[in-house]
Amino acid sequence: MKETLASEFEILTLLGTKEFFHSFDTAILGKVKEIIEVSERELTDVGSVETNNSALAVVKIKSQHLPKLPVSDFSLVLDDIRDPGNLGTIIRTAEWYGIKNIIASLETTDLYNPKVINATMGSFLRVNVFYTELDDFLSKHQVPVYGAFLKGENIHTVKFSAGGLIVIGNESKGISPAVQKRVTHPITIPRFGNAESLNASVAAAIVLDNLRRK
Template sequence: MYPTLSKKKATCIRQLALKKYRLEQAAFVLEGKKSIQALLSARYAIKCIVGTSSFFVANQDIVASIRKETEVFETKKEVLSGLGSFVHNHEVLAVAAIPSATEPSISPVDITLALDGIQDPGNLGTIIRIADWYGIATILCSQTTVELYNPKVLQASMGSFAKVNLHYVDLPRYLEGLKLPILGATLDGQPVHDFAFPGHGVLVIGNESHGIQPAVKAILTEAIAIPRYGQANSLNAATATAILCDNWKRFCCPASGR
């Protein structure tokens, strides 16, 4: 039905597993049916889609959604599994253009997340998914936060990367210019169970090992903490984000969930 993927094109796709080539080509790879479905309904320009003939036959809804400017190639599942980062992907992958950076849009009536040096790709992907779940439209990332288009970040986001806006900024400088409440997750902050959350503002989540950097901590209007009842030294960054977002949303809009 579609032309066979060439060796030259396959080499270009494999290179995108490395950040160096993602930056050079301004493109990234996304793998798996659900992720491709999210991509097709999002703002991303899709350069090409590569799948097995059986995938295209069984997924006519996806075929119908492919834009005219997108190249489509067939290949064998053995070749497909070697193109991306996940050997279990035997169905489909896409190469999409990395969009140009835009200015963040900060909501004056809701929560914005700020990530200060999150390093683990799984954490970032999960936090993006959490933001999507709680209706948080914007995430600010420090320049030391792991790259959005890292394959493990995209995989962990489960398609939510296409519905949440991420912006990499000079975090201390950017936060300093906001006239909003800025809350930071710390081990010695006010317990969230007794905290009167504002109706809007920024929630800062720090690095997995070192927490929030001093330059950002100096800008916080409030430090908040999740009460500890056991002996663990800390919580996973994504887990802490979910708990804090849940407490903030329950306090400010308890009847709006579905």
């Protein structure tokens, strides 16, 4: 909650217990438009998050207009990530590796699903997630596009460019045919054992770790 209050979100309403409000200085609460004091029981009834027992904020969702992406850094592209835990974990990992923007296909699971929010561990406040039609988006961005496949250049030896996009595919189908055509650099995570594939959020993390290493 401290992270939400300190973020750039516009907070419309803040529901909190008496104890919660006593623990914050008024300067931080000044940016909140409406403050409602409630009991712990009322708060639990309202929220969907299990450990919610001190406060709940109703925030205005940031603009979903696609930003001008930095040409000298990388953004992540998610091609139909369906599992909420995976999406949340990818957002959390993206923040760890300093990725500021994620472009998600329209079929990717909803960012505001409580399971997604929980799995981000607060990173949803600091990483921008935009939903758009990927084929159209990629046709307008002529930058290096790396896509994780089972067959591609070994990420342990690939020389990444200074900026571009990294595409992570759907949990069972991988990267869709339309998006595959937009990938300029197929890459692969080398396998040392027998598993057929990796979890999508794990694959994203390993690609990002290899991208950032000197």
